[in-house]
Amino acid sequence: MRVIQFREAIREAMNEEMRRDENVFLMGEEVAEYNGAYKVSQGMLDEFGPNRVYDTPIAELGFAGLGVGAGMNGLRPIIEFMTFNFSLVAIDQIINSSAKMLAMSGGQYSVPIVFRGPTGSAGQLGATHSSNFENWFANTPGLKVVVPSTPYDAKGLLKASIRDNDPVIFMESEMMYNDKGEVPEGEYLLPIGVADIKRKGKDVTIISFGKAMKIALEAAEELAKDGIEAEVIDLRTVRPIDYATCLESVKKTNRCVVVEEANPLAAISSELTYHIQRNAFDYLDAPVIRVNSMDIPLSFSAPYIEATLPNVKRTLEAVKQVMYKK
Amino acid sequence: MAKKSTATKSKVKYSKETYTFWYESMLLMRRFEEKAGQLYGQQKIRGFCHLYIGQEACASGAITALTKDDKWITAYRDHAHPLGLGTDPGAIMAELFGKATGTTKGKGGSMHIFDKERNFMGGHGIVGAQVPMGLGIGFAEKYKGTKNLCICHMGDGAVRQGAVHEAFNLAMLYKTPVIFVIENNGYAMGTSVKRSSNVEELYTIGEAYDMPAFAVDGMNVEDIHEAVAEAAERARKGDGPTLLEFRTYRYKGHSMSDPQKYRTREEVEEYKGRDPLEQVKKTILDNDILTQDELTEIDKKVKKQVEDAVKFAEESPWPDGQDAFKDVYLQEDYPFVME
Numbered sequence: 001m002r003v004i005q006f007r008e009a010i011r012e013a014m015n016e017e018m019r020r021d022e023n024v025f026l027m028g029e030e031v032a033e034y035n036g037a038y039k040v041s042q043g044m045l046d047e048f049g050p051n052r053v054y055d056t057p058i059a060e061l062g063f064a065g066l067g068v069g070a071g072m073n074g075l076r077p078i079i080e081f082m083t084f085n086f087s088l089v090a091i092d093q094i095i096n097s098s099a100k101m102l103a104m105s106g107g108q109y110s111v112p113i114v115f116r117g118p119t120g121s122a123g124q125l126g127a128t129h130s131s132n133f134e135n136w137f138a139n140t141p142g143l144k145v146v147v148p149s150t151p152y153d154a155k156g157l158l159k160a161s162i163r164d165n166d167p168v169i170f171m172e173s174e175m176m177y178n179d180k181g182e183v184p185e186g187e188y189l190l191p192i193g194v195a196d197i198k199r200k201g202k203d204v205t206i207i208s209f210g211k212a213m214k215i216a217l218e219a220a221e222e223l224a225k226d227g228i229e230a231e232v233i234d235l236r237t238v239r240p241i242d243y244a245t246c247l248e249s250v251k252k253t254n255r256c257v258v259v260e261e262a263n264p265l266a267a268i269s270s271e272l273t274y275h276i277q278r279n280a281f282d283y284l285d286a287p288v289i290r291v292n293s294m295d296i297p298l299s300f301s302a303p304y305i306e307a308t309l310p311n312v313k314r315t316l317e318a319v320k321q322v323m324y325k326k
Numbered sequence: 327m328a329k330k331s332t333a334t335k336s337k338v339k340y341s342k343e344t345y346t347f348w349y350e351s352m353l354l355m356r357r358f359e360e361k362a363g364q365l366y367g368q369q370k371i372r373g374f375c376h377l378y379i380g381q382e383a384c385a386s387g388a389i390t391a392l393t394k395d396d397k398w399i400t401a402y403r404d405h406a407h408p409l410g411l412g413t414d415p416g417a418i419m420a421e422l423f424g425k426a427t428g429t430t431k432g433k434g435g436s437m438h439i440f441d442k443e444r445n446f447m448g449g450h451g452i453v454g455a456q457v458p459m460g461l462g463i464g465f466a467e468k469y470k471g472t473k474n475l476c477i478c479h480m481g482d483g484a485v486r487q488g489a490v491h492e493a494f495n496l497a498m499l500y501k502t503p504v505i506f507v508i509e510n511n512g513y514a515m516g517t518s519v520k521r522s523s524n525v526e527e528l529y530t531i532g533e534a535y536d537m538p539a540f541a542v543d544g545m546n547v548e549d550i551h552e553a554v555a556e557a558a559e560r561a562r563k564g565d566g567p568t569l570l571e572f573r574t575y576r577y578k579g580h581s582m583s584d585p586q587k588y589r590t591r592e593e594v595e596e597y598k599g600r601d602p603l604e605q606v607k608k609t610i611l612d613n614d615i616l617t618q619d620e621l622t623e624i625d626k627k628v629k630k631q632v633e634d635a636v637k638f639a640e641e642s643p644w645p646d647g648q649d650a651f652k653d654v655y656l657q658e659d660y661p662f663v664m665e
Contacts, residue, residue, distance in 0.1 A: 025469070051469070057499070062458050062492025069462020069476075072447055073397065075469060077462075092489075096452050097459060105440040106430030107653035109447060141654055141662075165656040193661065240661045278665070 001184055007040045007177040009151035010116075013158035014041070014078060016187065018048055021076060024162055027054040027063055028080030028117075037082050038118070038177050064090035064115065068097045071111040076162060081117035084133045084171060098167040099142030112165045116158070119147070120211060120261045121298055121309060122174035130298035132262035134210065137169045138239040139266075144192055145239040147171045149213035151181035153236055156190030164192060173211040195242035197249070201231035204319050205249040207272055208259040209235035212310060215291075216259045219315040230319065238268050243275050250276055254285040255322040259315055264292040286322040291315050338613045339548060344390050345606065345615045348547045350624050351389070352382035352603045355406040357632045358415055359578075362405065362422055365636070366582045371422045375436045378406040380577040383602035384509045385410045387550025388477055392558055397445045397467070399460040400479035402437035403509075403576075404449035407479070411444040415631055416638030425642035432645045433653065453514075454480060454487030457506065461493045464504035464561075475503035475561040477554070483514025485528050494535045494569070503561035505554060506532070508571045509544065515580040516588040532569030544574030545600040548609075 004012075018024045030037045032045040032055040045053045056063040060081060067077035081087045087094065098111045121130040138145045146161055146168060148154040154172070161168040198213065199220050208216035213234050220230040231249050235241060250256045256276055258269035269290035276288050291310040298308050320326070338345075359377040366375050378385070385407045400407050405418055413429065421428030422436050429439050439449040447463060450456040460478025467474040484490055485508055497504050508528050512519060519526055532539030538560065542553045550572060557568035575597035579586045610616050616624075651662060 054500075057492075057495060059492035059496065061489050062461070062496050065455065065458020065489060065493065066462035066465055066496060069399075069447075069459035069464075070466040070469070071462070072459065073463045073466035073476075075466045092452055092455055093458060097450075097455055101448075102656065103653045104430065104434045104438045105442075105448060105653075106428075106433045108430070108440050108442040110656050144655075166660075240663075 001182040003180050004151055004183050005177065006151045006154055006172070006179045006181070007038060009155035009181075009183050010040050010158055010172065011042065011044070012183070013155045013162070015044065015047065017159055017162040018052060023074065024076045024078065025052045025054065026078045026080065027056055027067060029056055029058055029082050031055060031080050038174060040177065041080070060086050060090035061093060064093040065097065067113050068093050068101070068111055071098070071113040071167075072101065072109045076112050078114045078116060078162065081115065083129060083174070084117055084119040085129050085131055087115065087117070087133065094137070094143075094169070095140050099140045102166070103142060110165055111167045114158070114161050114168045114170050116170035117172060118174045119171040120173055121305070124300050124302065124305065126300045127297040132293070134171060134238050135262050135267045138268060143167055143169055143239060144237065145169045145171070146192055146237050147210035148236055149176070149210055149234050151179065151183050153190060153196065153234070155183055156188050157192065157236065160189045160192055163189070168192070171210060176211055193237050193240040193242060195245040196234045196236055197231060197245070198234045199230065199232040201229035201253070203229045203253055204255040204257065204323060205231045205233060205246070205253045206257050206259060206315070206319070207233045207235065207246055209238060209268070210261070212259045212261045215310055215312055215315055218312045219319065222312065222316055223319060228319070228323065235268070241268070241271065243279070246272060247276065247280050250280045251283045254283050256284075256288045257315065257318045257322060258288065258290040259310055260290065260292050261310060262292060264290065264295055267292055286324065289318040289322055291318050338609070338615065340390075340551070342615050345610050346624070347390060348386050348606050349603070349610060349621065350628065351386045351410045352547070352606065353624065353628045354415065354631060355382045355385065355409050356603060357628050358409055358419070358635065359405060361632050361636060362419070363578065363582070365422070371436070372424070373435055374402070375422065375582045376403040376580065377576070377578045378403055380597065380601070381509055381511060381544070381574045382406060383547040383550050384479070384507070384544055384572045384574055387547040388507065388554045391551045391554035392477060393474070395445070395472070395474045397447055397463045397474065397476040399447045399456045399463060399476060400449065401453065401456055401481055401484065402449060402451050403481065404437065404439045408439050408441050408444065408446045411441065411446055413441045413444055413446065415635035419635040419639040420642045423639045423642070424644070425639055426645040427638070427642040431649065454484035454489045456480065457484065457487075457490045458493040460506070461497050461502055461504055464497070464502045465500060468500075468503055473562045475505060475558060477505045477507060479507045479509055481514065482508055482510040482512065482519050482528060483517075483522070485531060486523060494532065494537060494567070497567040498535045498537055501564060501566035504567040505557040505561060506567060506569045508569070509574055510571050511574050511576045513580065513588065516584065518588065529569055529571035537567055537569050539569040539571070541571045541573060544572030545597070545602045545605065547602055547606050
C-alpha cells in the first residue's frame with residue numbers, strides 16, 4: 001500500500017472534502033500564502049484560491065468566532081489553530097458559542113465546524129506552547145474531540161469530522177506530521193467514537209491516544225521481549241469515548257494502564273479509570289495505573305522535560321506494577 | 327452629535343406603512359417589556375431579564391431599512407428585535423417563562439432568543455461574543471454570493487471587549503457585509519461609558535480600522551432607518567462594514583436586580599422627554615399620517631397581543647426534563663456519559 005506522511009494525510013482529507021463540497025473552506029494563520037506553518041496546507045491556496053483558503057491576522061478569538069457565525073449560516077469552516085495552545089484565547093467561541101449553539105437555540109442553529117491543529121508538547125517550546133487540551137474540550141457537551149495517532153486514522157477521521165454536522169475538535173501533533181504510514185488511494189471515512197486495537201494481546205491492556213500512542217506501542221514491543229503480550233487500544237476519539245472496547249479488553253486481560261500526555265487531574269485517564277472500576281471491578285486483578293505528565297507545567301530544559309512527560313520507562317514500570325512483577 | 331448621516335432631513339420622509347410599523351412595533355416592544363417586568367416581580371419569570379424600554383427605535387428603525395433575507399444577531403437584551411421581526415410574542419413570553427412552547431423550547435431563556443424563520447440568530451449571553459459571530463454570518467453571505475448582510479447589535483459595554491476589535495479588523499480585511507451597531511445606552515451594567523472607556527465617542531473606534539463610522543440619535547427612529555439604509559447600501563455594493571453608534575437610553579435598570587444608584591432621576595427624565603415612541607407619535611399626528619382614533623386602535627391591538635402572549639405562556643406546558651438531552655448534538659444516537 002502507498003505510504004504517506006501524517007501531514008499529507010490531513011491535507012488529502014481537506015483537499016478531497018473541499019473538492020466535494022464548496023461550502024467547506026480553510027481559515028487560519030499562515031495557511032494560504034505561507035502554505036501552512038507546518039506545511040499541512042501546502043498547495044491548497046494554488047488549487048482552491050483565496051476565496052476558499054484564508055490567511056488571518058493573529059486574532060484567534062476573532063477568526064474562531066467568524067467560523068462559528070459562518071457555520072450557523074450554512075458553511076462548513078475548517079479553522080486551523082497553529083497550535084491548540086493558542087486556542088485558549090478563542091475558547092469562549094469554541095465552548096460558549098459553537099458547543100452550546102444547537103442546544104441554546106432549541107435545535108435551530110447547528111455549527112458544523114472543525115477546529116484543528118496540533119496539541120501538546122513538541123520539543124523545547126516552553127510552558128505556553130506545550131499544554132494538552134484534549135480533556136478540557138472532552139469535558140464540554142456539544143463538542144466531539146478526535147485525536148488520531150496514524151496517517152490512516154487521521155485522514156479517515158478528518159473527512160468524517162468535516163462531514164459531521166456537530167462541532168469537532170481535531171487534534172494533531174507537530175511531532176507526528178513527519179510520521180509515515182499506509183494510506184490507501186481510494187476514499188474512505190472512519191467513524192468518530194470508535195477505538196482501534198492497534199496491537200492484540202492477552203496479559204495487560206494499555207489504553208492511549210494521539211502522540212502518546214507511540215509510547216504505548218514502544219512499551220508493548222519491549223514487554224513482548226519479556227514474554228508479556230500487551231493489548232494496545234488507541235481511543236482515537238476522546239469525546240465520545242469508546243468505553244465498550246476498553247472494558248472488553250480489560251475483562252480479558254484483567255489489568256490496565258492508561259498512557260496520556262495531559263496533566264493528571266481530571267484527565268482522560270481519570271475518566272477511564274472511573275469507568276473501568278465501575279463496570280469491570282470484579283475483573284480487575286490490580287488497580288488501574290495511569291502514566292500522565294507530572295502535575296506541573298512543562299519547563300524548557302531537556303532534563304525538566306524528561307522528568308515531566310510520560311515515557312516508555314514509566315509505562316513499563318506501570319505495567320510491571322499492575323502485573324506484580326519486579 | 328459629532329458626526330451625522332449625510333441625508334437631509336424633512337418632516338415626512340417615509341410611507342404611511344413605515345410610520346405605522348414604527349409606532350406599532352415600538353409600542354409592542356414597550357408593552358411587552360413592561361409586562362415582562364411585572365411578571366418578573368411576580369416571579370413568573372426567573373433568571374436574568376434585561377428590558378429594552380427606551381431603546382425601541384434601535385431595533386424598529388433598523389428593521390424597516392433591511393430586507394427579510396438579511397440576518398440579525400444581538401446580545402442578551404434581545405426580546406425586542408424578534409418582536410419587531412414578527413416572532414410570535416407568545417413564543418417569546420413562553421420562553422421567558424421557560425415553557426415548552428417558547429422560541430427555543432425553554433432551553434435558551436431570556437438572553438438566548440432565536441427565530442430561524444425570521445433570520446434572528448440570537449440572543450447571546452457573553453458580552454461581545456456575538457460580534458465575531460455576526461462577522462461570520464455576513465462572511466457566509468458574501469461567500470455564497472448573495473446580496474444579503476448581517477446586522478450585529480452590541481451594547482456600549484461590548485466595545486471594550488477584544489473580540490469586537492478583532493472582528494472590526496477582520497471585517498475590513500475581508501470586506502464583509504456587516505452593519506455593526508452600538509446601542510449606546512450610556513451604561514455597561516452600572517459603569518458609565520466615561521468610567522470605562524478612554525474614548526467616549528464610541529463610533530470613532532471604527533475609524534481606527536478605516537471603517538465608515540457614524541453617531542446617530544438613537545431616540546429617533548427616522549435617523550436610525552436612514553443610517554442603516556446607507557450602511558446597507560454600502561454593504562450590498564461590496565464596500566464592507568459600517569459602524570453605527572445609536573445614542574440611546576434604557577429607562578429601566580440593566581437587569582431586574584439593578585437599584586440604579588449610578589445615575590440620577592433627572593437624567594432618566596431628560597431622556598424620557600425624547601422618548602422614541604412619543605416622537606414618532608407626534609410626527610404621525612402632526613402630519614396627519616394616522617388619526618388619533620387609528621392610533622387608539624393600534625394601542626388596543628397591541629394591548630391584546632401582550633395579554634394573549636401572557637395567556638399563552640401561562641397556559642403552555644412545561645418541557646419534559648428529559649428533552650434536555652435533545653438538541654445537544656445533531657447525531658441522533660450520541661452516547662452521553664450517563665453515570
